Amino acid sequence: MSDATAVKVREIRALIARHKRWDIVFGTIGVLSLMIGVLTFTVLFLDMLIDGAPRLTWDFLTSFPSRKPGQAGILSAWVGSTMVMIVTICAAVPLGVGAGVYLEEYAPKNWMTDLIEINVTNLAGVPSIVYGLLALGLFVYQFGLGQSVLTAGLTLALLILPVIIVATREAIRSIPAAIREGSYALGATKWQTAAYHIIPYSLPGILTGVIIGLARAIGETAPIITVGALTFIAFLPPAPLQAEPPFISFEWLLSGFTVMPIQMFNWTSRPEAAFQSNAAAAGVVLLVMTLSMNALAIYIRYRLRKNIKW
Amino acid sequence: MENMKRFKKLSIAVATVTALGFAAAVKAQMVKIDGSSTVYPISEAVAEEFQKAKKGKIKVTVGISGTGGGFKKFCRGETDISDASRPILEMEMKACAEAGIKYIELPVAYDALTVVINPKNTWIREFKVEELKKMWEPAAQGKITRWSQVNPSWPDAPLKLFGAGSDSGTFDYFTDAINGKEKASRGDYTASEDDNVLVQGVSRDVNAIGYFGLAYYVENKDKLKAVPIVNKGSTKAVSPGIETVMDGTYQPLARPIFIYVSEKAMARPEVKEFVEFYLRQGAKLSKEVGYVPLGKQHYELALKNFKAGKLGTGFGGKAEVGVKLDDLLRREAKL
Numbered sequence: 001m002s003d004a005t006a007v008k009v010r011e012i013r014a015l016i017a018r019h020k021r022w023d024i025v026f027g028t029i030g031v032l033s034l035m036i037g038v039l040t041f042t043v044l045f046l047d048m049l050i051d052g053a054p055r056l057t058w059d060f061l062t063s064f065p066s067r068k069p070g071q072a073g074i075l076s077a078w079v080g081s082t083m084v085m086i087v088t089i090c091a092a093v094p095l096g097v098g099a100g101v102y103l104e105e106y107a108p109k110n111w112m113t114d115l116i117e118i119n120v121t122n123l124a125g126v127p128s129i130v131y132g133l134l135a136l137g138l139f140v141y142q143f144g145l146g147q148s149v150l151t152a153g154l155t156l157a158l159l160i161l162p163v164i165i166v167a168t169r170e171a172i173r174s175i176p177a178a179i180r181e182g183s184y185a186l187g188a189t190k191w192q193t194a195a196y197h198i199i200p201y202s203l204p205g206i207l208t209g210v211i212i213g214l215a216r217a218i219g220e221t222a223p224i225i226t227v228g229a230l231t232f233i234a235f236l237p238p239a240p241l242q243a244e245p246p247f248i249s250f251e252w253l254l255s256g257f258t259v260m261p262i263q264m265f266n267w268t269s270r271p272e273a274a275f276q277s278n279a280a281a282a283g284v285v286l287l288v289m290t291l292s293m294n295a296l297a298i299y300i301r302y303r304l305r306k307n308i309k310w
Numbered sequence: 311m312e313n314m315k316r317f318k319k320l321s322i323a324v325a326t327v328t329a330l331g332f333a334a335a336v337k338a339q340m341v342k343i344d345g346s347s348t349v350y351p352i353s354e355a356v357a358e359e360f361q362k363a364k365k366g367k368i369k370v371t372v373g374i375s376g377t378g379g380g381f382k383k384f385c386r387g388e389t390d391i392s393d394a395s396r397p398i399l400e401m402e403m404k405a406c407a408e409a410g411i412k413y414i415e416l417p418v419a420y421d422a423l424t425v426v427i428n429p430k431n432t433w434i435r436e437f438k439v440e441e442l443k444k445m446w447e448p449a450a451q452g453k454i455t456r457w458s459q460v461n462p463s464w465p466d467a468p469l470k471l472f473g474a475g476s477d478s479g480t481f482d483y484f485t486d487a488i489n490g491k492e493k494a495s496r497g498d499y500t501a502s503e504d505d506n507v508l509v510q511g512v513s514r515d516v517n518a519i520g521y522f523g524l525a526y527y528v529e530n531k532d533k534l535k536a537v538p539i540v541n542k543g544s545t546k547a548v549s550p551g552i553e554t555v556m557d558g559t560y561q562p563l564a565r566p567i568f569i570y571v572s573e574k575a576m577a578r579p580e581v582k583e584f585v586e587f588y589l590r591q592g593a594k595l596s597k598e599v600g601y602v603p604l605g606k607q608h609y610e611l612a613l614k615n616f617k618a619g620k621l622g623t624g625f626g627g628k629a630e631v632g633v634k635l636d637d638l639l640r641r642e643a644k645l
Contacts, residue, residue, distance in 0.1 A: 067355040067599050147388075225375075228344075228383075232354045232372035234361050256342075256371050266374070269504050270351070271529040271600055276506075 167209020
């Protein structure tokens with residue numbers, strides 16, 4: 001080996017070593033960044049859990065709010081949150097997926113479509129209170145839906161609609177072009193291609209968007225207060241299933257309601273320290289609700305992914 | 311394809327059942343309350359007890375939209391009762407009049423503000439209203455930053471101010487009572503809508519002074535010291551407490567809080583029953599949630615006014631510091 005080659009090899013080795021050092025540095029920065037998020041969350045969660053643990057009983061889940069912190073519960077709040085979420089899912093998912101599929105598959109590529117696209121993306125950044133004000137004018141007064149579960153659900157649906165549309169489009173774009181072309185080559189129409197290929201294959205990605213959207217919606221307070229959620233409500237909306245015909249009742253949609261974040265907020269602003277533990281316990285429950293909702297969506301996503309054979 | 315057919319059938323079924331479901335809706339007996347967050351704990355307590363007493367036959371809901379937000383809904387006829395931490399204002403009276411909503415004004419308890427300091431503070435025995443004004447008035451902004459600037463006999467220590475955020479009724483009342491004008495306050499202080507934050511702040515700083523509702527002081531007596539107040543034109547310092555608020559000597563920082571009942575709603579037996587229950591149980595329940603009850607005679611007088619259907623407000627559209635209830639309840643009321 002000549003000296004020149006040896007020098008070159010050494011240089012290359014030094015270069016590799018330097019790049020590897022950068023690798024380690026970036027890895028460390030990455031881990032630290034992750035840790036800041038994870039640790040903050042863990043500390044907050046543990047703090048909340050310790051504060052709330054004594055109140056996390058069955059009674060807490062099955063009692064109505066009360067002026068006595070020891071007897072107060074979150075029955076109306078968690079039932080309210082659940083009902084509002086059901087309305088939100090039923091409204092936001094079909095609308096969001098429909099809009100996303102249209103924009104990706106049907107819409108002609110012109111300036112109108114571009115304009116709509118830009119607006120949809122920007123809508124995701126509009127403060128939630130604006131949706132609340134819109135809903136107050138539109139749903140509550142214009143459509144006369146009142147301060148009801150339906151209004152709140154639709155408001156939150158509007159709020160998360162852009163998230164679902166964007167997620168749908170991203171998911172559709174990740175499908176290989178060959179699949180679409182193959183379908184067209186066999187003579188399928190646009191609708192057949194969308195219904196049998198595009199939507200099924202993009203469902204896992206859409207579900208990710210739904211998860212993100214719902215996680216945001218369940219914690220929202222501002223728009224819900226604007227459309228007129230109650231704070232004290234010691235009865236449940238009429239049950240959807242009834243003993244007498246017609247067996248199914250949709251009265252619950254027009255019922256007054258409260259949701260978890262409002263109940264928590266109300267408790268944190270009370271003078272008695274015992275209400276603070278109630279708020280913490282309610283926080284834990286809200287978190288569990290969010291996690292189980294997400295777990296369900298992740299499970300469905302997993303099942304769907306198994307069915308995709310390409 | 312099979313899926314599609316099933317989907318179509320399902321959606322038709324859902325639509326039919328939806329229509330049926332809505333048609334079957336029956337109106338339940340319901341009392342709707344909304345408004346001030348200050349009055350909320352009392353209304354909540356009364357609603358809770360009332361529903362228990364009625365075994366759930368009459369449903370009561372209470373919302374928090376703030377006094378102003380509550381009146382907006384009230385004057386649109388959306389609520390039966392409006393919680394208010396201040397009397398109805400001229401603008402709101404007009405809105406109600408235009409919508410044809412008439413109402414009865416009923417005091418339900420006192421709300422007392424407490425000026426608190428850190429327990430380790432050794433130099434303060436009492437505050438004159440003038441001294442508080444010097445600390446809190448808009449002109450003090452950026453200028454009055456040390457205790458000695460307010461009163462030369464106090465130490466040359468930094469003055470740390472904690473007070474209500476500008477959206478709260480507490481802020482409106484304190485500024486009105488101390489600075490002489492609603493919402494006129496210096497802005498350079500630690501403000502929070504959450505009184506628990508203020509409690510924390512004052513309890514951690516020797517040089518701190520803050521104000522908030524009496525209930526928050528009562529719950530945190532071990533961490534705070536309440537300061538007796540000398541009213542304008544008086545020489546006697548009066549400590550905040552149930553007795554001094556009730557006999558009217560703790561002034562100017564105590565005020566009555568109200569519910570407004572719509573005349574239309576009063577015609578419904580469940581609302582009438584609820585309001586009577588409110589006035590009968592008001593003393594006991596307001597005390598339980600940390601408020602100062604009115605005198606017995608005031609509840610009786612209010613009940614009499616309610617039964618007689620005495621419509622309107624005794625304030626004439628303006629808030630008033632230091633109002634006497636005996637006088638207010640007998641005043642000519644205006645709509």
